[in-house]
Amino acid sequence: MDFRSVSFRRYWLVTVASVCVLSTPLLATSEVAFQYEAPAIAPEAASGYNEKPGWATERFAVAAANPLATDAGYQVLKAGGSAVDAAIAVQMVLTLVEPQSSGIGGGAFLMHYDGSEVKAYDGRETAPRAASESLFLNGGGEPLEFMEAAASGLSVGVPGTVRMLEMAHEKHGKLPWADLFAPAITLAQDGFEVSPRLHASLAAEERLRDDPLASVFYYTDEGEPLPAGHRLQNLALAEVLRKIAENGSKALHTGPVAEDLVQRVQGHDGRPGAISLEDMATYVAKARDPLCTDWQDYRVCGFPPPSSGHLTIMQILGILEQLPALDEPLEEGRPGTEWLHRFLEASRLAFADRNKFIADPDFVNPPGGDWNSMLDEEYLAERAELIGEQSVGVDGAEPGNPGEVETAWAVQPIQPEYGTSHISIVDEEGNAVAMTTTIEAAFGSRIMADGGTGLPGGYLLNNELTDFSFRPLDSDGSPIANRVEAGKRPRSSMSPTLVFDRESNELIASLGSPGGAAIIHYTAKALVAMLDWGLDAQEALDLPHAITLGGPAYLEEGRYPAHVIEALNELGHEASERELVSGLQAIQRTEEGFFGGADPRREGVVMGD
Template sequence: MIQRFLLSFVLFLSLPAVALAKGGVVSAADPRAAAAGQAMLRAGGTATDAAMATMIALTVVEPQSSGIGGGGFLVHSDARGQVSTIDGRETAPAAAGPRRFLGADGKPLPFVQAVAGGLSVGVPGNVRLMAAAHRRWGRLPWATLFEPAIALADGGFAATPRLVAAVGAVDRLWGDFPAITALYHPGGKPPVAGATLRNPALARLLRTIAQGGADAFYTGPVAASITTAGATAKRNPSALTAADLAGYEAKERPAVCAPYRTYRLCGMGPPSAGAMTVLQILGLLERFDMKALGPDNPISWHLIGEAMQLAYADRDKYLGDTDFVAVPLAGLLDKRYIARRALLIDPASSLPRYEAGTPPGAAPRTAAVSSEVPATTNFVTVDGQGDVVTMTSTVEGPFGSQIVTDGMVLNNELTDFSFAPEWDGAPVANRVEAGKRPLSSMAPTIVYDARGRVVLALGSAGGRRIPMHVLKTLVGVLDWGLPVADAIALPNIYFGGGALLVERGTSLAAMKPALERLGQTVVVADVGSKVNAIERTATGWRGAADPRSEGVALAE
């Protein structure tokens, strides 16, 4: 197994961004991680085996974005079309409370002051998620899933341009973090693209988990090293206890599903806001003939922009961890409610403001925006039997909390909570509470046709922008009839600072004057993405990766 994987690793620079196969396919944001999943499929593993091996390998080669020191959401569909989801989102430790991110003056801390150190670290969820998924849908031995990642950590891997850029973005914070400096400033200097990096401590950690199972991560010496790292951090030391780790559970939750035209789409429910936001936007667009308008028409993007801002207003007001907050899930997707909201959208002009509605079953609540950073990763796998997995995994911002223990980057996921616990005297849904999971924009999504077959599965990185990267890809495939690779390559759109943001250097940027005539303030910006997907074709499965990324799709 390791020998076959290493051959794929040596050849990774020539791997394709698109792959067509009669058997299984893996699409991931790094070629080495995709090759790890491919090796599992070739060894007779399931889509879940491939996805979990991919996730572990990403811990090594994409430490700036994801890994076992963080958490994620997994959406699984079997060949009969039965969908399941697993919530591996990080939890706030028992010591966390609503004032966690308030300064001495009672005001929310600046993000940069809160992110580095122990204060931002949540209990990692990915290893428990992995164990739950493998127990239910895995076929290969648990230890086999770790072999490619161990080979990479021990033998070394080439630093990618994206990793090098991430180091340059945050290494000014590393003066108080010697462990991460030692790993990613080898020889005391930032790495250059192509430089070989090794992580023997992470290889030892992965061997420990491979031999001892998930309990070897959440109890014993590994758990002790995590708690010590947070408590002794030079910046923002904070308690994350052995009991916090030992008590962590990955939770199977009901999928959130809704129709769109002739399709049925399913994704992750809260504490993910991704599926709810994507499905709401699609519901708002359904009254418009997006197919006839097409991707080259500014009106199409104007409608997307209007629907986006209405849906995000609902997101920020109502969504949070349903174990702590009453979220009006049914109301937010109620057809009559969405139809009323859709009537606010005028193809000929922009709304003066975008406010949350009042969906059925909604309790009084105040809107507040969280501070998600555009990092994260997504990977999608399908096996020869037709089982599909799409999973989004993250340590939150670049290199998470900047804390490294046992060669593993620890997340800064708690900064995804809203720092202000209340606003205008009303509680914020996404406030910090002990044991709570912060709201996320991650949006792993599976699409079914009218016969109940999976026809598309995808997800993206990008922080709060994730739902929009997924949304434009869905519109590209389902409305505009594009192959998924072409849909991923469509321009990205988002909003911020009272303006519509359109991706620099794209056809959408050229539409700026037309969009402005519809009443929008439009800013051309760098709105990157990192989408990975698979789709069903007449001749087999086709995988694709974002051309803006280093990702690839590999056939079994």
Template structure:
């Protein structure tokens, strides 16, 4: 039935998969790089023993099925490492835009120079990023936007997260034997596509807070799409390593030559279909995207996918709603740190980490960074444990936000940290969820996976993170833009220990995110720091690191972003490969840490307001720049 080679490969494959599912270190490596990827829950050893013999047979089948070959080089790194270019802080007096791509930064600052505000610039930036950074975000995905309105003192939070189709069920990412699908089996094709939310969200924000006419904000992206833009070294490297785009004709023809090689660095990509879509949205509003011919093409592309066809309907698109939600804020030292609430887990988890860390003197550890890595990782274990237990879409799950951010609760949680020894895997806190605890926390007396930060001349601030999830999303391209695979941010396993998982797939539900656009305020309630990052569930650690660097170590924003990345997601402690922090491995292991040294490719972009000056920082791990006046 099977060849000897196939049997041998299956045995090896079975051993690898079994080890990954039972070994949290390898399981974490499998999920480390998603655009906004949440790790999937690792089954316990008892469950794995019951499923092991099924695994052997399925491995035989899979090893001979070359539709989705699984090899060690297939470990997902969709936004992988493409090198590092050191950058200097950029200073300005009036206004600034920091994004992941120079063309997007130029578009944003051009809008500000024409009299637009931070919201207007954000819309122009996102449209250009759809074109020039297609692997990361775009109109085929979703995002979260945090806005500070200087004139009113209001802090506003907008949710443009994707939703599951109405036909989605909790077993969506299980195979017929009830086992979770392999990562790429799940993401590639139509089944992983959620209803895109970013266009509807940006329309909502513009209607409430924009200044320039809507249609004008699309012109930079339209012109670039019609005239072409040069392929950057980063995009070329990612295309060179990408294995799935070429399975879909639209994606293959756009990005690759006839010989299968990516179009070379510097060659122009012209995208007239996307220009047409942007013109339609510019002239007719978001309805042009969610209804009519564009919507029909999205549905047809998803449902007729040759791999993993989906079940999206026109009604799913037409009924999508962006939501205005309460921001969440908490004190850290003398600062008010604010971010996005659920369905993103990023804000609460990041604020929990800070709430635990503020009971320690981190400023004194600037000369002892290994001590900071230990404390930071232990705080991360505790916060991520709560995240995995309590956080999901608040329209479906009761979330004890007040308890999770209560200083006394976090002080007790932090008391479990031993300065000399790792606690290992942390358990979630003992919180009983009641209906009343669904309420969000407000910021004192205020009413109320790419990242970019914007400050306009009037002091308005936008911090926005958006994503199509995995690099190049579902790999499905429709009318020149890629569709997301955000539904794989749901937990694949819907039930654990007889209880439904909070982040399981459900119809019209929003998958849990880790996006953490953040604004920090001083005691006078003025914004002093705007930041965020892509990076899957590691976003939380990336953002917290930047905040500690600026607020505790008194670094400027560029220095803080450039610090090596590190932390724990309640799995092994992670140290960034190729940095001096990688040398901490032996010391941390002597304290009981399980340590892995891996690329940790953040994309943090931020603006610091200090002494009447704007200081911009762009992540050296990506191609972004800060531009200011």
């Protein structure tokens, strides 16, 4: 390891002996192949922007959004587990320590490489059978306010993370399923220290205090959020995870845990939802063919619809590639004005297509019968011709027509998207995972479930259905592709990405980010920085952000000089500053092994040997 790996010890200390061991046995009937040891010391990075060193490893690496979660994956890999094994352990710990972002009450997309084949595992939530396209309309036929819909039973989709991970484990797991729950069960039972980021999220949250379980679990009697450093036990989650460890995903999707979830959704005080026991029992995770796109010297593989991530990212990169190369895309170590202008314009064009064409492929056909029509080189060249010296403006980007047949879909209006966490892993055998996981907004639907245990704590339910278009039709009565329909998966922006060398097929990188619709911009810029500009993973993740969802442009607050914002406004971008909290994780191959980066805006770290 080089100095960066050693400097990691400033962030994380793991002892080999004299630490707390799993307090409750997992399965007495199985030989335990993996023995988890809770870290003796688990310091957390403070909230805000904190520089990370980057981490060099030789044989394997795991990157996740919280040090306890990263350590769980590291211990699994050390014990001979696969990348999927490690991802399961990481996700279960994130459910506990980063409940505002992801968990067993949500959904996830997992990209997997087994040394020869790339596969996409879809654990996206689904709309209940009783859901209709008017789900988020009020009595007057107008859309509800976002938070009015999100913090309610209406927004809860049938969760899919656990069932998807079970499917991936059956194909790619090495260690017993039950053993992979040991880290989360131990930490939930024995307690973990509330991190600065979790404390800050609780302090900023208003609706979570309305939930009867969450209000007493995460807040004091005076209504104050638990302080950073408070040792928190989640006994309800420990018991739910024990059941899933012993009985698999059916323990979540049937029986008392499912009954409790359904009761909390249907019995929500305000706007009850419609999830049924049948919805829970019949949820199906899906193995999909990934979308792999040649770009420069690389093959970039990402998730197909219902994710819009890969298609939109590769439209942005493909449009930029059609433009004359810039001599100096960076100015003073950050993206320069000319590159930002092009990037924002390409984003506007790509998001115009995204908002018209992309939705659940079980309900919507791709333009021209093939999603790759949106990435056709001639089509992207036509789109690139629309980028001039001045911006097309906040209302100027119109969708194109990538297919031979004109589609009847209407353009979805812009609406909020939030949340999420990302995990990147490469194991000793070269298997790789890029997994983005979510409950959508911070703390999801603000509904906590305890699995019917009656114990303190529990897990948060998603508000994923608010990723559907609230309006089913446009003003002309044309249907919106991403409208609510029974059994449908809402469109996502999650962009778990694996990159390969086009000639050798060697794995080059695993990366992704949280951040709602801005995931697309964060991941696209990281790809450009790593693969085009030659920055290492940490340097790429450190770069300041700039985004647009088709309207105004937003630059990361405090990261660009005033003259850059002024120049973009002169070009017509209506640019302003905004806090843009990504959570990028990236692992890239090096001559010595791997080099990992973690977003300085969150608490993530990388570990490996």
